[in-house]
Amino acid sequence: MRGKWVWVALGLWGCASIQAPDGGPPDTTPPQLRRIRVKPSAQGVRLVLIWDEYLSPGSELGATGLWVNPAYPFQARLRGKRLLFRSDSVAGAVAVWGGPGLKDFTEGNRVAPQLLWQRYPSADTIRRRFRLEPPPDTKSPVWAEFRTDSGEYRFLAWQGEIEILGLPKGTYSAWAWADADANQRWDAAEPVWLPDPYLRPEAPDSA
Numbered sequence: 001m002r003g004k005w006v007w008v009a010l011g012l013w014g015c016a017s018i019q020a021p022d023g024g025p026p027d028t029t030p031p032q033l034r035r036i037r038v039k040p041s042a043q044g045v046r047l048v049l050i051w052d053e054y055l056s057p058g059s060e061l062g063a064t065g066l067w068v069n070p071a072y073p074f075q076a077r078l079r080g081k082r083l084l085f086r087s088d089s090v091a092g093a094v095a096v097w098g099g100p101g102l103k104d105f106t107e108g109n110r111v112a113p114q115l116l117w118q119r120y121p122s123a124d125t126i127r128r129r130f131r132l133e134p135p136p137d138t139k140s141p142v143w144a145e146f147r148t149d150s151g152e153y154r155f156l157a158w159q160g161e162i163e164i165l166g167l168p169k170g171t172y173s174a175w176a177w178a179d180a181d182a183n184q185r186w187d188a189a190e191p192v193w194l195p196d197p198y199l200r201p202e203a204p205d206s207a
Contacts, residue, residue, distance in 0.1 A: 030109040031055060031102065036117055044088040047096065047117055051081045054105035063184060064141050065101025068094060069166060070151035093120045095166035099156045113156045118166040126167040132193045135160035136178055143184060144176035154184070 031051045039046035059065055061076040066085070068074055072094065074087035085096060095118040100110035118125075136142050142157035148170050155162050157176065176193040177186040186192060 027104075027107050028109060030111045031104045033098075033114075033116060038117075044086070045090045045094065045096075045119070047085040049083040049085065049098075049116060051083065054080050055083065056103045056105045056108060059103055060101030063101060063182065064099045064156060067097050067099075067154055067156075069097065069153040069155075070094070071154065093166075093168055094118070095120065097156070100158070113158045113163070115165045120166050120168070124169055126164055126169055128164045130162055130164075132157060132160050132162070132176055136191070138178045138180065138191065140178045140180045140190075141182065142176060142178050144174060145186075146172040146174045148172050 031053050034050050034052050036050070037048040039048065055078050057078060059078060061078070061083075066074075066076050066083075068087065068090075072087050072089045074085060074089075076083060076085050078084075083102075087094075096116045097113065098111050098116045099113040102111040103109060132142065136157070142160070144155045144157060144162045144164075146153045146155070146164070146167060150168075150170075153167055153172075155164055162176065175186070178191045179185075180190045181187060
């Protein structure tokens, strides 16, 4: 009889020592854009950008989260895994960008700056990448602005590197700065980078 109780006690101890699963390693993958629906519109652009996971309601739908080149006004809102984009001012070439202001709902993983959608003839655009030297040592957003007579184009640096996509061919003046006050404008107190090949272009069809 005593042996029976010993086995019961051992069984209960074994059950009590069972640990809950830890769920595995944390998810560090940012949201991925799965597909885009372009909705018919008499003017401007209507987009539904569908992601592979829920986006955080705290995502920034402007500034470092969403921006447009050229800088047309737009509206955006979140519905779960869908990001609804609308601009009634867009005419001709346009590019819609997303960045670290967009993050997933659970872990807060942020989207690296990337071109989400564009309406450009691919043969008539510039694709370049360059690093800011020296690399920025600030946690403030770093913006690069390329300006021409027809408008201005903004690109957000990510870990000191700027990727230029969807920029119409032409000659531009350009600079980059750490946006310490988050107003997307350079102020005298904010660090600025002036790479010569981009600031003073001499040849046509160059950035």
